[in-house]
Amino acid sequence: MADLTASTQERMEYRRENEWRRAGVPEMDIVFSRQSGMDGRDVRTFREISLQRSLLIVVRCPKVTARAWHGLVPPKPWAMKQKTGTSGLAVSDDGDIRVSDYDLMSVWRKSAQGFDKLFMSAAGGAPRGRWSAEAQQLAVELNGRLVSRIQHGCQDDFESPKNPGVKSSDHFAAFRLGQATHLADPTQCARYYVQAGLPWPYDPAGQFTGHG
Secondary structure (H helix, E strand, O other), X not given: OOOOOHHHHHHHHHHHHHHHHHOOOOHHHHHHHHHHOOOHHHHHHHHHXXXXXXXXXXXXXXXXXXXXXXXXXXXXXXXXXXXXXXXXXXXXXOOOXXXXXOEEEEEEEEEOOEEEEOOOOOHHHOOOOOOOHHHHHHHHHHHHHOXXXXXXXXXXXXXXXXXXXXXXXXXXXXXXXXXXXXXXXXXXXXXXXXXXXXXXXXXXXOOEOOOO
């Protein structure tokens, strides 16, 4: 999509931030939106659910400029091949406009030993199939509250050669027991995993290696 002018983007972001404030979004979540590209209301939702359910949730963030368009434009589906532009928007061949979306990377529940994986995928990491009742319940709760809904399971749980891996341009958000941390690139995300006692399933080139 053609790049938006800086003034248009800035005006939209200013307008959306004021909308979030009127909706009661804490200022710290609005500030985090500026780093992550997520809707400020969705930052609040991930934080609150991670605290309420004693979870660590890791999300791959959209382009930072996408923050102005969540809730106004539907999230980009997995099947859409058009690249997201610097505006945070992508346009299909037939003119369908979508916003850069969030991708769940992994979900972990707090335990006495640290964190245990909550597998958010079909059995064996298959692309389709039944999820556990706990995973289904969490997905329903998230999508009942998120402005830009989650469209598929956790990438870390997709045990397939088609797993897209991670790119050097990717950035991430970790929501841990109510606290949000922005991770600017895969190196920072890998370090965060290690410090939290979690296995990082990607090699130095970003290719998926699995957990085995």
